[in-house]
Structures are given as structure tokens and as C-alpha cells.
Amino acid sequence: MPRLDDVARAAGVSKATASRALSGADGVSPATRERVRRTAGDLGFRASGAARRLATGLTRTIGVLTPSVDRWYFGSVLHGIAHAADAHEHDVLLYDLGAFGRGGHEKFERFMDRGEVDGLVTITWSLVGGDLSRLDELGIPVATVGEPTPHSRSFCLDDDAAGEQAAEHLVRLGHRDLLHMMSETEVQPIDASSSDRRKRAFERVSTRHGLRMRPIMTVPTTLEGAHATARELLARADRPTGIVAGTDEVALGVLLAAHQLGIRVPEQLSVIGVDDVPTAAAFGLTTIRQDPAQHGEDVVAWIMTALAEHPHGRPVTEPDRSHTSYAPVLVIRSSTGAPPA
Numbered sequence: 001m002p003r004l005d006d007v008a009r010a011a012g013v014s015k016a017t018a019s020r021a022l023s024g025a026d027g028v029s030p031a032t033r034e035r036v037r038r039t040a041g042d043l044g045f046r047a048s049g050a051a052r053r054l055a056t057g058l059t060r061t062i063g064v065l066t067p068s069v070d071r072w073y074f075g076s077v078l079h080g081i082a083h084a085a086d087a088h089e090h091d092v093l094l095y096d097l098g099a100f101g102r103g104g105h106e107k108f109e110r111f112m113d114r115g116e117v118d119g120l121v122t123i124t125w126s127l128v129g130g131d132l133s134r135l136d137e138l139g140i141p142v143a144t145v146g147e148p149t150p151h152s153r154s155f156c157l158d159d160d161a162a163g164e165q166a167a168e169h170l171v172r173l174g175h176r177d178l179l180h181m182m183s184e185t186e187v188q189p190i191d192a193s194s195s196d197r198r199k200r201a202f203e204r205v206s207t208r209h210g211l212r213m214r215p216i217m218t219v220p221t222t223l224e225g226a227h228a229t230a231r232e233l234l235a236r237a238d239r240p241t242g243i244v245a246g247t248d249e250v251a252l253g254v255l256l257a258a259h260q261l262g263i264r265v266p267e268q269l270s271v272i273g274v275d276d277v278p279t280a281a282a283f284g285l286t287t288i289r290q291d292p293a294q295h296g297e298d299v300v301a302w303i304m305t306a307l308a309e310h311p312h313g314r315p316v317t318e319p320d321r322s323h324t325s326y327a328p329v330l331v332i333r334s335s336t337g338a339p340p341a
Helices: 004-011 015-023 030-043 050-058 072-087 102-115 128-133 159-172 194-210 223-234 246-260 292-309
Strands: 062-065 090-096 119-123 142-145 153-157 178-183 217-219 240-245 270-277 286-288 323-326 329-331
Touching: 004 015, 004 030, 004 128, 015 030, 030 217, 062 072, 062 102, 072 119, 072 292, 102 323, 119 292, 128 292, 142 292, 153 292, 159 178, 159 194, 159 270, 159 286, 159 329, 178 194, 178 223, 178 246, 217 223, 217 292, 223 246, 240 246, 246 270
Parallel strands: 062 090, 062 119, 119 142, 142 153, 153 323, 178 217, 178 240, 240 270, 270 286
Antiparallel strands: 286 329
């Protein structure tokens, strides 16, 4: 097994220079760094992670705390984070905390005890209460994706604008009798969840246009749960002409129920969702598009910039708590149209 001094000798540099070149530390010219790395590759030498950290103060790892990994939104954010981290030669250390009240606090404590990472990403409602207030203890760049929060740098869809855009689309088509099917919050929100913000936006549009105010209907955030509720709703004679669903999963459940009950979409019922999941186009679902994978890539780019401003592991003493809000995009397909005459 080749050693560092073997690489240094073969590359014609000192052992200290070889160490800095392989660890990514400053003070080495690009030509020398390339020569040392090429020599190390030819000899089959690999620098240890511990050695790199001693030289640079970096672990080359980004920590991610998430309440789930098997849902479209969380998986999309993780994909973006992993892709961007890999481009910056960083690995991802993932902690699936689970829904609030199901072991999340204990897993967070484990992360605080063991997690040695260069930056941390929390996805939506991963943390609550006292755990949120402890993020500053880490002394590293920390950001949240999916919720605007005062506790860290944050990136998310403008849910207020998304909710208004969805409802206004149906109003412009002539609908006066709308129902909002709100996706229930599965874990404890930081403040008010995206579902809450979309619901309030729908209520503002309804008030603005003097629409019939049906009670908000809260349904499980799954196609199966929404489908069961929608079958009962749509079987009634007094059904609405348009449904604004809190997510595409809920909207797809409504479309399935309408199909099974012989209700024509959009001639007898218009349905709009939020997200633009991959299956939305196949079902002709009109929706409000967001791009969680891009949000994940953006948060990694921010972490890398923050690390460049705090080199060699120098702790972050003044956390950045600014917010990036992404504008929603209306995608019109065949599930919405004018109300029945």
C-alpha cells in the first residue's frame, strides 16, 4: 500500500505539499496540485478522510434531516441535494427523523452527538420547539427547505401565491362554487404549514370574489385517502363545480373518484392541484408547478458559498436567516374548464 511520502517522492514535492495538494488545502499551485493527484492515482494512493479534515477543517459531508424519504416532495429535494453535493465532492449524511412525536427528537440528539458535517439541511417540519433553537450551536451553515422559518436560512415555494393562483384560475373560468380540499399536516409545522398557507390563500380569493363559502375539507395527503373522501363528496347532489386540491396527490384522488362515478372532467367538474408531480401530465391535471430538486441544489450552492466565506472550519458566528421564495407556475391541462351551464 503506497504511503504519502511515496507520492511526494514520485511527484518531486515535499510531504507537506503533497498533503495540502491531496486534501484541497490552499497554498498549492494548480499545476502542482494536478501533478500530485495524478501521481497519487497512478500509485493507487488514497488520502484518508481524517487527514483531509485535519488539513482543511472540512468533513466533505452535508447533513440532511428529513421527516420522510418515501414521498415525492422529500425525495425530490434529496435528489437535488445529492446531485449538487456530488458535484462539489461532498457526501450526504441522511437522518430520517420520522413524523413529529415518533422518535424525531431522539434521532436529532443522536445527530447532535455524532454528526460531524460541514453544513446542515433540514427539510420542512423536521425539527420543532427546542430542537430548532439549538441549530445555532452547530456553528456551521444551516438551511431549511420547504418552509419559511426565522431559525435558519430558508428556501421554499411561495405557498400564498400558489394558493391564490390555483383558486383564481377557476374563478377566471367562471366558477362560483368551489371547494378547497386541504391536505392534512402529517407532522408538527414550524409555524404554519404549506397546507395552512394555501388554505388561507383560497379563503382570500373566495372572499374577494364573493364566492360561496363551503367549509374547508381536510383530507389525508395521499391519493388513497383523498380518493375515499372524494367518492363520498362527489356522490352528493350538491357537489361543487370546481375543486382546489392542496397537493397533486389529493387532486389525483379526486380525478379517480370522478372517473369511477361517471362525472366528466372538466365538463361537470374542474380539478386543480399543486406541485406538478411526474404523473400529473399523464392524467391531464392542471396544477401549480414547483421544483423541489432545484430547491435542493440551490441550498447546497448556498452552503458551499458560506463555507468559502468561513474557510478551514472557522465557525459561523452570525447565522444567515434570509429567505428565498420561488414563484409558482400555473400549468393548464385538461382537468379544468368552464363550469356546467
